[in-house]
Amino acid sequence: MNAVQTFKLTKEFDSLVAVNGIDLEIHKGELFSLLGPNGAGKTTTIRMLCCLLKPTRGTASILGYDVVRTPFAVKKLIGVSPQDTVLSERLNCWENLALIGKVHGLSSNEAKARSKELLETMGLMERAKDQVRRFSGGMKRRLSIAMALVSNPQVLFLDEPTLGLDPQARRTISEYIAGLKGKKTILLTTHYMEEADSLSDRIGIIDEGKVVALGTPQELKTNTFQMRTMVVSTGNLTAEVISDLQQRYSRLEMSKGRLKIYHKELNFQEIVDYLHSRGVAVYSAALEQPTLEDVFIQITGKKLRD
Numbered sequence: 017m018n019a020v021q022t023f024k025l026t027k028e029f030d031s032l033v034a035v036n037g038i039d040l041e042i043h044k045g046e047l048f049s050l051l052g053p054n055g056a057g058k059t060t061t062i063r064m065l066c067c068l069l070k071p072t073r074g075t076a077s078i079l080g081y082d083v084v085r086t087p088f089a090v091k092k093l094i095g096v097s098p099q100d101t102v103l104s105e106r107l108n109c110w111e112n113l114a115l116i117g118k119v120h121g122l123s124s125n126e127a128k129a130r131s132k133e134l135l136e137t138m139g140l141m142e143r144a145k146d147q148v149r150r151f152s153g154g155m156k157r158r159l160s161i162a163m164a165l166v167s168n169p170q171v172l173f174l175d176e177p178t179l180g181l182d183p184q185a186r187r188t189i190s191e192y193i194a195g196l197k198g199k200k201t202i203l204l205t206t207h208y209m210e211e212a213d214s215l216s217d218r219i220g221i222i223d224e225g226k227v228v229a230l231g232t233p234q235e236l237k238t239n240t241f242q243m244r245t246m247v248v249s250t251g252n253l254t255a256e257v258i259s260d261l262q263q264r265y266s267r268l269e270m271s272k273g274r275l276k277i278y279h280k281e282l283n284f285q286e287i288v289d290y291l292h293s294r295g296v297a298v299y300s301a302a303l304e305q306p307t308l309e310d311v312f313i314q315i316t317g318k319k320l321r322d
Contacts, residue, residue: 017080019044019171019201020065024074027060034060036225037074042218047193047202049212052222053316058205059099061222062173065203066096078171092120095169097160099176099205105149109140109159112148113166120167127166134162137192154185161189171201178208190215209309219308223316233308240311243267244282245304248275250296257294273299 020042027035035057042048050058063069065076067087075082081089104112110131117127135141138158148156161177174193178186190211196202197215206212212219213233221229221236229236243266251273261277262268269276277287284303291298 017044018042019046019079020048020076020203022061022065022074022076025061025064025071025076026073027057027064027069028072033225035064035071038222038225038227040220040227042201042203044201045198046217047197047204047215049204049206049216049219050222051205051209051212051219051312056222057225058222059175062096062175062203062205066094066173067091092167093169094171094173095164095167096173097157097164097175097177099179101156101160103148103156103159103163106147108147109135109144109162112159113163116163117166122167130166130168131162134165138162139188152185154181154188157181157185157189161192169200172196172203174202174204176205176207178206178211186211209307209312213308221312221315229311229315236311237306237308240314241306243278243280246277246282246284246287246301247304248277248287248291248301249273249299250275250291251299252295252297254294254296257291257296260294 018041020040022038022040024037024039025035026033026037038061050061052058060069064071065078065083067083067090070084077083078090079093081093083090104115107115113131113134114127117130122130135144138161140155140158140162143151143155148159151159157177161174164172164174177193178189181189186208193202193204194215197217204212204215216233218230218232219236220227229240231239253270253275258268258270265277265279267278282303284301288298288301
């Protein structure tokens with residue numbers, strides 16, 4: 017059984033189609049990242065999966081429970097850390113966690129034990145009795161994730177959990193999320209490509225309400241860019257060498273002593289040896305690897321914060 021499954025899931029707001037017939041299968045224990053530019057439909061999708069929005073058409077299920085027909089069963093299985101951190105500012109950490117524990121039907125002892133474990137893990141124990149309004153943004157995000165986990169959910173939704181945080185806070189939260197891999201099913205949205213690349217088992221890219229790409233980070237890079245690239249810094253290329261290289265490889269670009277070679281398969285040592293054999297000085301050479309951000313822009317034509 018898949019942990020999360022959708023079939024033609026659609027959400028319309030009057031004439032706006034926010035989510036347009038998406039099909040997703042997220043496996044148990046998988047960390048799945050849903051990426052897309054602002055307004056692509058990521059948060060709307062999560063809100064439907066969390067039973068906060070009713071789909072216009074299509075179906076979705078969490079561990080076999082339909083989000084429309086059995087919302088109470090779904091809510092018992094999930095934890096949510098929303099994009100906009102929702103905390104009771106006048107309460108302290110213990111009180112916020114106890115409140116969520118009560119909503120999920122935990123006994124006082126269960127809630128206290130889970131809260132203690134999570135506060136220690138999130139590095140919040142020393143400030144656990146302080147009102148949340150005195151917390152930094154990073155501390156609030158860590159508490160939000162703790163609140164999503166206090167009921168020990170099987171499926172966890174993290175909607176941009178590190179947005180706007182300083183690098184140290186972002187690293188702390190990313191490391192904690194990495195520790196949950198395999199233990200829980202996680203659906204993550206993020207605007208940080210390096211975060212998605214390092215954490216994700218699989219990635220779905222959504223644009224204008226549709227899933228336009230799906231696969232592991234490496235599959236997306238390999239399938240999106242059919243050609244490999246090698247960059248060579250040199251100073252004495254001759255017209256004869258350039259002509260020879262143009263016959264061997266798909267495309268060449270030359271600019272101010274910098275040679276770029278494009279081809280489906282490139283043998284680094286073979287190219288360097290060839291240039292040396294023709295008396296070409298090679299100052300530096302490297303195979304370029306496409307990044308996840310390169311993939312994103314290639315597929316959607318947009319930067320993440322458009």
